[in-house]
Amino acid sequence: MIPLTRELSRCHQCERPVLWTVTRAGRRMAVDPRPDERGNQACYRASPRVWHSRSLDAADAQPLGSHEHRYMPHVATCKPPARPEPPPLPDNVIRIDTKRRPDRRTPR
Numbered sequence: 001m002i003p004l005t006r007e008l009s010r011c012h013q014c015e016r017p018v019l020w021t022v023t024r025a026g027r028r029m030a031v032d033p034r035p036d037e038r039g040n041q042a043c044y045r046a047s048p049r050v051w052h053s054r055s056l057d058a059a060d061a062q063p064l065g066s067h068e069h070r071y072m073p074h075v076a077t078c079k080p081p082a083r084p085e086p087p088p089l090p091d092n093v094i095r096i097d098t099k100r101r102p103d104r105r106t107p108r
């Protein structure tokens with residue numbers, strides 16, 4: 001099963017298309033939009049625009065079902081473009097952001 005173009009979203013990191021799925025734990029997981037034999041996620045369309053995924057690596061994982069296809073988690077292939085170097089600072093300016101301690105008030 002291959003997702004329709006309208007079922008795909010864009011990754012915010014690398015801008016490539018991804019398919020959002022819902023795992024057995026009810027969490028969202030992005031996978032690459034085409035089946036991939038190297039992937040470890042069994043995915044299928046559960047209802048219009050809703051795809052389910054489950055890991056094939058789990059110790060108690062069932063083998064791939066006839067209604068499922070193997071997909072690659074997008075985090076395994078996501079390659080955000082490198083950020084360009086910031087322009088050099090003038091001679092009379094020093095960087096202070098590298099000396100700053102992380103802000104502990106806001107949880108990460």
Ligand SMILES: [Zn+2]
Pocket residue numbers: 011012013014015016074077078079080
């Ligand atoms: Zn990405």
